[in-house]
Amino acid sequence: MTLPLAHAGHWYHVLLYLLPILLIGAGLWWSNRRELRREREAEQAPKQTEP
């Protein structure tokens, strides 16, 4: 069984359908990380102000 790499023109258009998924995935991953970091900072902030 050979991989269909010989003539990329027949399948490269799949990447055009894949790209929005990858972009949105990256955006959600970044957003998730940012939110979790903010929550951690918010939890740590009151502890730091305690005497």
Add this chain to the structure above:
Amino acid sequence: MPRLLRIGLPVALAALAVPASATAHGVGQRADLPIPLWLFAWAAAFVLVASFVALSVLWPKPVLADARTRFLGRAPLVLEVLAGALGIFAFAVIVYAGLEGSQTATANIAPTAIFVLVWVGIPFASVLFGDVFAVLSPWRAIGRGVGWAAARVGGGLPAPIRYPDRLGRWPAAAMILAFAWIELVWSGREAPSSLAIAALIYAAVMLVGMSCFGAEKWCRNADGFGVAFSLFALLAPLDWKDRRCRLRAPLVGALQMPQVAGSAAVVCVLIGSTSFDGFSQGNVWTGASGLAQQLSDLFAALGFATGTAVEAAYTVGLLLVVGVIGGLYWLAVVGMNRSGAGKPPTTELARSFAHTLIPIALAYVVAHYFSLFVFQGQATIFLISDPLGDGSDIFGTSQSAINYSILSANLIWYTQVAALVIGHVAALVLAHDRALETWADPRVAIRSQYWMLLVMVAFTCMGLWFLSAAAS
């Protein structure tokens, strides 16, 4: 010029130039559409993201569970009896025509009745009027009739065996997969007599199952057709219970989907089998060096006969696509499970969110089969006059023909895109509402749905790719 526009405009223009090369290979482009097909996937993804943001801002607490319904009326018992009798009569005609009629698929009513009127027509009717198959189902009608007669004559039937809870709806998922195999893989599907025998075997399995476990329990869990159509009926504005009809708001009915074992599998098989139907018409699968050819060669090299090797290749393809759909859903569920505090178990989440896949399953049916229903459904007009294909003309309509100009290629494409987008947005709405019920903190609930959004975008883009591949 704003920075976004400065960057975005050249990118958009460059993107529009890309399909020229794709068109050169005859891939994914219709001559009379204003934009390339793949841009529809980008637009659909944008709509989903925008819907997700709007839901996060405008839908702060669960509302669907509390939605009110309005009583409309009650159907007489005689109507249910007549519908059951009609179902038995139609089943008998289909089987008789398949066995005794012409063995040319287009001249015999059996293939059109099974693949178009039942498999595509009943989902459409269910979405409009409610669970019509529950009253038309021939095996359920026989089971209920036997139960009624036994109660009148001999004091009732013996108590059924307890249906194992862990089986849930897995038998229905297996039945739907088996039907999809017959529809998409089996080389005998063109022969009306083979279809009739398959229908008889299915009916026998249903009758034996009902006699062992009880008609209602078996039909609710193991009748692939009954379960699939009942899921589509959950999206109907009419809610039928004990012949009482109530009007309900859109999507509210989906919350009634039983959270039992195999419930997610049923919907995944529905989506996966329809997806494979589209995928198997595209160049990646059917091309000269496509996956189907390569897999067939592989099985032929292992010693399979040519026909069996092709069937084996298509079986692998079907299972693979169903597996991909199931895997993506499982990914969404695992992602949700890891999203924050108070994590429900993964299996529980999989069942709890399975109803969100119902609009997607319907969207796939509409996108892939509505043109088939409109075109091939017209064949019913002449087939009903000549069901056996032996030249009879019972109702005087045997000379009518299919009008293929009733739908344009563009209208079909726009309907497909609209169905997919609306179906996935509806799924996002259901998932968002369920997440707000599951997690007390709305922030955690919304974050849990990042994974669901990603999977919905993946489903949409994949669906549009399959459709564009099939159309090219």
